[in-house]
Amino acid sequence: MEFFKSARSAAIICFLLLSFFAASTFPAEDPNRERVTLKDIRISGNVRVEDDGIRLHLxxxxxETFDPAVVDQDVKAIFRxxxxxxxxxxxxxxxxxxxAVKEKPYIREVKIQGASQVSKEKxxxxxxxxxxxxxxxxxxxxGVDKVRKLYNEQGYVNAAVDYSVSVESSNQAVVTLDISEGNRLLIxxxxxxxxxxxSESDLKGLIATKEExxxxxxxxxxxxxxxxxxxxxxxxxxxxNDNGYVEHKxxxxxxxxxxxxxxxxxxxxxxxxxxxxxxxxxxxLIADGKQMLKSVKLTTGQIFRGSRLREDVTTLTDMYSNKGFAFAQVDPITKVDSNAKSVDVALVISKGPPVYFNRVLVAGNTKTRDKVVRRELLMNEQELFSGTKITQSRNALQRTGYFEDVQVTTKKTDQADAVDLLVDVKEGPTGTFQVGGGYSSGDGFLFNANVSEKNLFGKGQGVSGNFSIGSKRxxxxxxxxxxxxNDTKVAMGVDLFNTxxxxxxxxxxxxxxxxxxxxxxxxxTVPFFGLGRKDKEKGSDELASDAAPSIWDYMRGGVAYDLTRETINGIDPAASQAIKDSEGTSLTSSVTPGIxxxxxxxxFAPTExxxxxxxxxxxxxxxxxxxxxxxxSGRWHYPLLKDPNWGxxxxxxxxxxxxxxIGFTKTNDGKNDLPLFERYFIGGINSVRGFSDRSLGPREPSCVTDTSTVPSTVTCHGSDVVGGNTAAVMNAELLFPIMExxxxxxxxxxxxxNAFANGINFGDLRRSVGAGVRWMSPFGPLRVELGFPLNKKPGDETSVLGFSIGSQP
Structure with missing residues (x-):
């Protein structure tokens, strides 16, 4: 008992002594005690760090009057x-x-010992x-842990990495890594x-871990x-899970x-x-349950697939979203029947309140005017929410060619039934000025000057001037x-040309x-026929339509008028008679309706x-x-894979x-052929690659008549392509990323x-395969492609290399 009393007394004495010494170092301010004025502030113990560098933190x-609290802040600041x-x-x-400071050691050297299979730099x-x-x-x-991970990533799973730090008298340190690599062990x-x-091969194909x-x-x-x-x-x-094995482990x-x-x-x-x-x-439910079930892919008797269930949740969510219920929730509830080996599915829907577009906010358009962006949007402010319209509007903005990227998102407001629509665009280069020269397959050497602007003054109007002078063009x-x-949906264009x-x-x-x-x-809208759809008034309380985009949503109809004077001259004496018959000047006035x-x-780079x-x-x-x-003409794009890991x-x-x-003016041989300048000439980078430009089509003998002899003699040297009245071209391409x-x-x-005089002869179609590179350069789309004919016939002209700038397929 005496021992415990003595111990307790000793502890109290120690506590009092510590309190005394602490108080004697920086005594608490006593209002009745004279305050200390700091005469000087000094730094000691620093060798590499300058005094001024430390004083900046004090x-x-x-x-000033000494303040222990300020000094404590200074000590912490120096530590930091x-x-x-x-x-x-x-x-x-x-x-x-x-x-008084004590500097950390300065690393003089880092030694790496025992490394031979992994480079020192790594x-x-x-x-x-x-x-x-x-x-x-x-x-x-x-860092040592990262080195161990590096060895594991390289296959040295048995590698041992140890380290030591030795500090010399000059306060300089040497860090040494001792590495025992062991053998590289791969799978x-x-x-x-x-x-x-x-099968084992099926499962191996799914996972990322592979054998060496x-x-x-x-x-x-x-x-x-x-x-x-x-x-x-x-x-x-x-x-x-996606194949019905819900109890797997x-x-x-x-x-x-x-x-x-x-x-x-x-x-x-x-x-x-x-x-x-x-x-x-x-x-x-917003419609008859049986009708809504028709949009659900899960049906009784199918193998239970989790992916299909997720698709159904997305489908129903989109259905409600397109009806204005932006915050609808679809909760899938599953009940597993172990005896029947079946899974009952209940999709419970909470639609929430109808949601309206409150404000449409446009950002990122430093040059393009707001109205140019807004006119492509399919929704209006105070209109019911529609997810499909958001997607269609984004695609419409991408198709203008004014923007590199478009993001359309929504933001909640302080109103439960309203969201703001945020349209964030990243403007791309819309104007080009090019002066240059080069060589183009089919056109020979060419000097080109081009000025174009697709978004003139940010109004979405386009103007271009193309001036090319070459050996053949x-x-x-x-x-x-x-x-x-005039701020209507009518598009207008004017072209002036001299080629x-x-x-x-x-x-x-x-x-x-x-x-x-x-x-x-x-x-x-055509009266009495109901063609076209009438837009609802802005702010309409009518539920938004959930119909899928129809063919009319992407179609435009129009008409063009051209007045052209064509001259055919410089005919080679050995040219075919059909070409010689076309010599002269004619005027063509034409109207071209189209869709x-x-x-x-x-x-520029469509994926679908x-x-x-x-x-x-x-x-x-x-x-x-x-x-x-x-x-x-048509070109269909289908996305095969979108994966950053694959580029x-x-x-x-x-x-x-x-x-x-078909021509209505008979030629000298009695045929109703098209004029020479309107005929189809196939071949080249924009039709059948691997064959020279305009080298495929009907041919006629190339003959020269010598009238100096009696009787006249006719000498034929090969044949010329005279162009066809009919043409058919088919292309299949696989586009893949290189540096996307x-x-x-x-x-x-x-x-x-190929091109044909009349009808299409499928047995006479030319075929080719090849590969190339396409680059969306600052000067426009650039294409370099190699084509290799598969069924070249006598007289066909081939051209393996095709080059083009400014045009897209």
Whole structure:
């Protein structure tokens, strides 16, 4: 008992002594005690860090009254500089305040010992600690862990990485890494146990973990990655869930080590396969339940698939969204019947209040006027919410070609039944000025000057001037376009042109002008026939339509008028008779009604959607030429894969052209052929690649008549392409990313086509395959493509390399 009393007394005495010494260092301010004025502030103990650098962090000043609280803040501020292991503040009796610091060691050298298979540069980068820096032991330890991870990523799973820090008398440190690499162990085998429903090869194809192969030293395939294994388990689990195995279990992968490598084993308990039982809709329905069930993909008796259930939730959510219920929730409730091996599904819907677009806010348009953006939007302020209209509006803005990127999002407001629509655009380059020269397949050497602006003064109007002078071509073309003429939905355009072409057997000169106009068919109404749809008034309380976009939403109808004077001259004496018969000057006055369809999601690099056109050119309203010429073209884009891990977007593009024409002025041989300047000449980068420009089509003998002999003699040398009245071209392309972030994509293609005098002879179609690169350059779309003919016939002219700038397929 006496011992405890003595111990307690000793503790009290120690506490009093400590309190005394603490108070004697920085005594608490006593209002009755004379305050100390700081005569000077000094720094001691610093060698590498300058005094002025430390003083910048101090609040205490000479001449001011000593304040322990301020001094405490100064000590903490010096610590936060990160250069010191210890900081003390001392106040002398004569009023001198000294901050005594102890600097952290300075790393003089980093030694790496035992590394031979992994480069020193990679280790230093992972370590993140270098010479001539302040020693931070925590950072060193973190860096060593990163080095260990680096070795694991390279396949050295048995590597041991230790480190030591030695501090010399000069307060300089040496950090030493001792590495024992061991043998590189890659995954020799990936195995599955318990899998019966799916083969081992099927499951291997799903996961990212792969066995080593011959190029593992380059690709690192076969390296064990535990994070990847965790993700693989999730992938396999999702696969089993999506095939009705709702009771499956997948254990953590087992890693077996051998001398020459690793084996990864996935142990699976599949359980029975379940099918869909009852499917019901509940909650707040906006239509007849039976009708709504028709849009649900899950049906009784199917294999239960989680992905299909998620699709149904999305479908119903979109259905309600398009009716104005932006915050509708669809909760899937499942009930597993172990006896029947079925899963009953109930989709319970809570629609919430109808939501309106409050304000439409446009951002990011530094040049483009707000109205140019707003006129492409399908929704109005105070109109019921529609998710489909948001998607369609974004695509419409992308198709203008004014913007690199468009994001359309919603933002909640302080009103429960209203959201703001945020349209954030990133403007792209819409104006170009080009002066240059080059060589183009088909046109020879060419000097080109081009000035164009698609978004003039930010009004969405376009103007362009193209002036080309080359060895085989001269162009002077000026175009004006206004997609919303006089703020209406009528598009207007005017073209002035003066072009010359030098072909193998003749020269062609065209001069004239054209006027064109078109209008969206969805807004076109024909009395009594109900064509087109009438928009609801702004602020209408009527539920928004949930109908899928129809063909009319993407169609425009229009008409064009052209007046052209054509001259055919410079005919080679050896040219065919059909070309010689076309020599001279004629005037063509034509009207061309047409329809276009464009549902692409992007103007320059579409990943889905279709662009097509149909037109009929009627010549004979005055002038010398009489003919009808109809053309149909289309290009369909289908997204195959969109995955950043594989570089970006993979797109299948299928396209084609059909053309047919008939002339009403008989030629010398009694045929109703089209005029030479309107005939179809196939071949080149824009039709059947691998064949020279304008080299495919009907041919006639190329003959020379010698009248100096009696009788005259006719000598024929080969044949000339005279053009066809009918043409057919089909293209199939696979577009894949190369450096998609820079606008560079690759293309592999198959082409087929030809021109014919009458009808289409499918046995005479030329075919080719090839590949190329496309770049959305600052000067416009650039294409370099190699084509290889598959069924070249005698007389065909081939051209493997095709080059083009400024045009897109």
């Amino acid at each position: 609040k205490s000043r000479a001449g 500089m990160g250069f010191f292991d210890d900081v003390q503040a001392e106040l002398s009796p004569d009023g001198v305040l000294t901050y 280790i230093e980068t992972a370590l993140g600690v270098g010479a001539r820096t302040i020693l931070d032991r925590t950072k060193v330890a973190e 020799k085998r990936v195995a599955f146990e318990g899998n019966k429903a799916f 192969w011959i190029f593992s030293f380059i690709t690192n395939r076969g390296v064990l990655d535990r994070d990847m294994l965790t993700n693989d388990v999730a992938i396999l689990s999702n696969h089993y 997948i254990d953590d992968p087992v890693i077996l080590r051998a001398r020459d490598g690793l084996e990864v084993v996935f142990r699976i308990s599949e359980g029975p396969q379940y099918r869909v039982g009852k499917v019901e809709l509940g909650g707040e 001269q162009d002077y073309i000026v175009s004006l376009t206004d997609p919303y003429f 010359k072409r030098e072909f193998t057997d003749f020269n062609e000169h065209k001069i004239g002008f054209g006027v064109n106009s078109n209008y969206p068919l969805k807004d076109f 276009t369809y464009d549902s692409r999601d992007h103007f 959607g279709t662009k097509s056109a149909f037109s009929v050119k009627l010549a004979g309203l005055g002038g010398d030429s009489r003919f009808i010429k109809s053309d149909l 970006g977007n993979y797109v299948l593009a299928l396209g084609g052209q059909l053309g047919y024409g 972030q820079y606008g560079v994509r690759g293309v592999a293609f198959f082409d087929m086509g």
